[in-house]
Amino acid sequence: MMDFSWIETPTLLLDERICRRNIQRMAEKARKERIRLRPHFKTPQSLQVGQWFRDAGVHCATVSSLQMARYFADGGWSCLTVAFPVNLREIRSINELASRIRLGLTLEDAAVARRLGELLLHPVDIWVKIDIGNHRTGLRPNDTAAIRETVKAAEQHPLLQLKGFLSHAGQSYQARSQQEIAHVHEQSLSVVQALKQAFPGLQYSLGDTPTASVMSQFPSVDELRPGNFAFYDLMQWQTGACTIADIALALACPIVARHPERREVVLYGGAVHLSKDRLLLPDGSSYFGLPARRLEGKWELFPKGSYLSRLSQEHGILSCTPELFAELEIGSLVHILPVHSCLTANLMKGYRGLGGEYLDMMPATYPEAR
Amino acid sequence: MMDFSWIETPTLLLDERICRRNIQRMAEKARKERIRLRPHFKTPQSLQVGQWFRDAGVHCATVSSLQMARYFADGGWSCLTVAFPVNLREIRSINELASRIRLGLTLEDAAVARRLGELLLHPVDIWVKIDIGNHRTGLRPNDTAAIRETVKAAEQHPLLQLKGFLSHAGQSYQARSQQEIAHVHEQSLSVVQALKQAFPGLQYSLGDTPTASVMSQFPSVDELRPGNFAFYDLMQWQTGACTIADIALALACPIVARHPERREVVLYGGAVHLSKDRLLLPDGSSYFGLPARRLEGKWELFPKGSYLSRLSQEHGILSCTPELFAELEIGSLVHILPVHSCLTANLMKGYRGLGGEYLDMMPATYPEAR
Structure with missing residues (x-):
């Protein structure tokens, strides 16, 4: 681990x-x-x-x-x-x-x-x-x-x-x-x-x-x-361009609330982190990311049925299967694979390596031409 | 003007x-x-x-x-x-x-x-x-x-x-x-x-x-x-919370291409500027902003029928009425009223006043607690 x-x-x-x-x-x-x-x-x-x-x-x-x-x-x-x-x-x-x-x-x-x-x-x-x-x-x-x-x-x-x-x-x-x-x-x-x-x-x-x-x-x-x-994401995975094991980015989100009556956990991770880009579930509703865990050198999706169903500015609502809901505690982390890594990276304006090291990124406002 | x-x-x-x-x-x-x-x-x-x-x-x-x-x-x-x-x-x-x-x-x-x-x-x-x-x-x-x-x-x-x-x-x-x-x-x-x-x-x-x-x-x-x-936006306008004249923000976008065969102009202004938040047209399709002009101390929408129909990372596709299309030239500006001003402001990371003066905003990565 x-x-x-x-x-x-x-x-x-x-x-x-x-x-x-x-x-x-x-x-x-x-x-x-x-x-x-x-x-x-x-x-x-x-x-x-x-x-x-x-x-x-x-x-x-x-x-x-x-x-x-x-x-x-x-x-x-x-x-x-x-x-x-x-x-x-x-x-x-x-x-x-x-x-x-x-x-x-x-x-x-x-x-x-x-x-x-x-x-x-x-x-x-x-x-x-x-x-x-x-x-x-x-x-x-x-x-x-x-x-x-x-x-x-x-x-x-x-x-x-x-x-x-x-x-x-x-x-x-x-x-x-x-x-x-x-x-x-x-x-x-x-x-x-x-x-x-x-x-x-x-x-x-x-x-x-x-x-x-x-x-x-x-x-x-x-x-x-x-x-x-270079990063791939869920949109590329859906086209068939990559596997989940090829996705190089995930947003680690602290869990801040649990709602057993609707089997949802509230993540610290919203539209200002992931972007509002979305994919569609078979029933036509939108999702904004999928939960995953780190396992043997890659991210692996949790079994089907859990997805990030709503985003507001800072909150993400993760709809969970009963098994996943039982596993998730306030204060622990969920790794979210992004729908569109380009927009997520652009919002986050910086990466951390798996050991916590900072990786640079272009700042939001780069100096104008001299 | x-x-x-x-x-x-x-x-x-x-x-x-x-x-x-x-x-x-x-x-x-x-x-x-x-x-x-x-x-x-x-x-x-x-x-x-x-x-x-x-x-x-x-x-x-x-x-x-x-x-x-x-x-x-x-x-x-x-x-x-x-x-x-x-x-x-x-x-x-x-x-x-x-x-x-x-x-x-x-x-x-x-x-x-x-x-x-x-x-x-x-x-x-x-x-x-x-x-x-x-x-x-x-x-x-x-x-x-x-x-x-x-x-x-x-x-x-x-x-x-x-x-x-x-x-x-x-x-x-x-x-x-x-x-x-x-x-x-x-x-x-x-x-x-x-x-x-x-x-x-x-x-x-x-x-x-x-x-x-x-x-x-x-x-x-x-x-x-x-x-x-403080800013309002199209989402608030749609709820009935404000009028267009109450909207305090607009994204000024340079026009970079025209496509007469589909009556679309291409704007420099995309998902990394406006966000992918959207509203729905009566036919169920999405739009990401509406074009407006400055007139007598406020923004005023162009007549119905023109809307920002697609966004990619930096491009915005503006679908136009024949009248608006005829008016828009490469190199000129279109002012886009945002769907969700919170997310647009968060992406832009800075404002300009109407005379060009810089107005401050929190930087993307604000220093951590000492």
């Missing part, structure tokens, strides 16, 4: 061994397939976890904001892509970063490309965003006119260095089996192949944890950008 | 005039009814907003964690109740705070009361939590045996100074009209009166924004602890 007596408040535990194993597995797959791995650091937001990627031979990364790019650039990362549509209101930050690292930006609009060209002071890599089925951002693959116009706009300015196309097949999060993930992947690959034929010389960057985890072949893909796989 | 050209990234705007008006109105109501107002500071988490409460004559407050109690104690607040079940793993923090301020704690278990008595080094005020219909925490009002046992345990130790009962009628958040709020309030008052008769000399503290906002009479109630009313 591990000793967690040092835990006083909700604490985000990160199992370094599991996390390094997840990183190692993905790095080996990419190496074998001769694809560049550019992991998305919006999940860990941590220089410490970044070091574990370096140890696995990874030296380029993806981020979701310029603030996050500054944090990693200040920590020694010199090759970062911001996988979010260029926001020209931040041109000062873009120029500051482009002056000191190899900065990649994402575009989906020819007019924005032209304006960016006028405002840039230093070269940046440019990726044209293609909507590969997620319908969040990007140009539709069959909108050849818009793609050609954006590519042309990016080619016309010397400080825009067009690298290729970039997509996020986020619809894979809706998959509920590896077969469904494979189906998403097939559709992605047909877009990748069509665009690489139409635009010879341009690269294609693809990124989402389910397909990157489950699939083994990525023909014509030049770069992979999954992020969540 | 206000000039928001200084905004580069998602920015949480706080309208001081609206916020002070909300505070003033509640303070006057409490004064008129001769009830102590002990506002819940888990919403603003800000010494600056705390000062606006002081200006309205409020000198005691409620918090949701010992960390938050330390932040406000360090900022000069000497009378704070932690409205969360006592977590004995934090006894060191409890003793440190109890040594320097008047600290109130919430209990719902006789065994915890006895153990707390053994571990305390300084006196604390004790509030026994009663479940007034929310079914989150607290003893059931008709469980007289458990209430008597907890009261007795709290009376037996000299460092536990029993003040009375405390409830949160959180079920009022499900109300969809002022009539429904009034119904919740009636039920609460009958519990208050029964317990005050059964335990003469004990006080009753009640707190939730909908009833505190809508009702005008609080017979037998000694203390009110609403929090959200």
Whole structure:
């Protein structure tokens, strides 16, 4: 049994061994397939976890904001892509970063490309965003006119260095089996192949944890950008992308009240710790996490039927089976596996190792560009 | 028109005039009814907003964690109740705070009361939590045996100074009209009166924004602890507790992409800014915020039919009416009224005034007790 007596408040535990194993597995797959791995650091937001990627031979990364790019650039990362549509209101930050690292930006609009060209002071890599089925951002693959116009706009300015196309097949999060993930992947690959034929010389960057985890072949893909796989979570487990034993994070929550009449325990651990991201039970009701225990080097779910059924700001309500309820005492801890580790990590703003050691994370407000 | 050209990234705007008006109105109501107002500071988490409460004559407050109690104690607040079940793993923090301020704690278990008595080094005020219909925490009002046992345990130790009962009628958040709020309030008052008769000399503290906002009479109630009313939000608007003109917060989001084929604009503003708290449209689908514009000293919703339909980590997808879509350009700003201002403020970790001035907020990781 591990000793967690040092835990006083909700604490985000990160199992370094599991996390390094997840990183190692993905790095080996990419190496074998001769694809560049550019992991998305919006999940860990941590220089410490970044070091574990370096140890696995990874030296380029993806981020979701310029603030996050500054944090990693200040920590020694010199090759970062911001996988979010260029926001020209931040041109000062873009120029500051482009002056000191190899900065990649994402575009989906020819007019924005032209304006960016006028405002840039230093070269940046440019990726044209293609909507590969997620319908969040990007140009539709069959909108050849818009793609050609954006590519042309990016080619016309010397400080825009067009690298290729970039997509996020986020619809894979809706998959509920590896077969469904494979189906998403097939559709992605047909877009990748069509665009690489139409635009010879341009690269294609693809990124989402389910397909990157489950699939083994990525023909014509030049770069992979999954992020969540470093930690995994219940959402990924539900897609079939990981097992429970692959989940590297759990929120340790003190039990503060018991309600026998409704077989619920009240946890210190709520929406400001876990986030309100949720999954659905078979009956259509929501849950916000599942209780687990530490056992032989991993977290293991308690038998089916117990789940985090409600969250308010600081409280979590754990609905229990009779067996689990009997086991849980006020003052003891329950480990909750999060629905969405990216949002939980972002809220907690720091990790503790299993022995209590602090692991760094980007602060909530990172200093602005000088 | 206000000039928001200084905004580069998602920015949480706080309208001081609206916020002070909300505070003033509640303070006057409490004064008129001769009830102590002990506002819940888990919403603003800000010494600056705390000062606006002081200006309205409020000198005691409620918090949701010992960390938050330390932040406000360090900022000069000497009378704070932690409205969360006592977590004995934090006894060191409890003793440190109890040594320097008047600290109130919430209990719902006789065994915890006895153990707390053994571990305390300084006196604390004790509030026994009663479940007034929310079914989150607290003893059931008709469980007289458990209430008597907890009261007795709290009376037996000299460092536990029993003040009375405390409830949160959180079920009022499900109300969809002022009539429904009034119904919740009636039920609460009958519990208050029964317990005050059964335990003469004990006080009753009640707190939730909908009833505190809508009702005008609080017979037998000694203390009110609403929090959200300082800012309000769409959830409160939906209960009937406020108008749109009472909402003091909006997230200003840069527009980074437009998708005419589906009449959606992509905002820089996602789950890490707004939270995933949601409300339901008449068709049962979720929304995460509504777009508004600044007009004559308040925010005003755009005409019905536009709403924030999806959130990922940094992206928000705004589904638009044809009229609004035509108006929105890449690079301009949309102001989003949040579903739940407490969670949005907690994520943003800082406010800006309408002129851009910084307003303080508790940092994500506030130093531990010395």
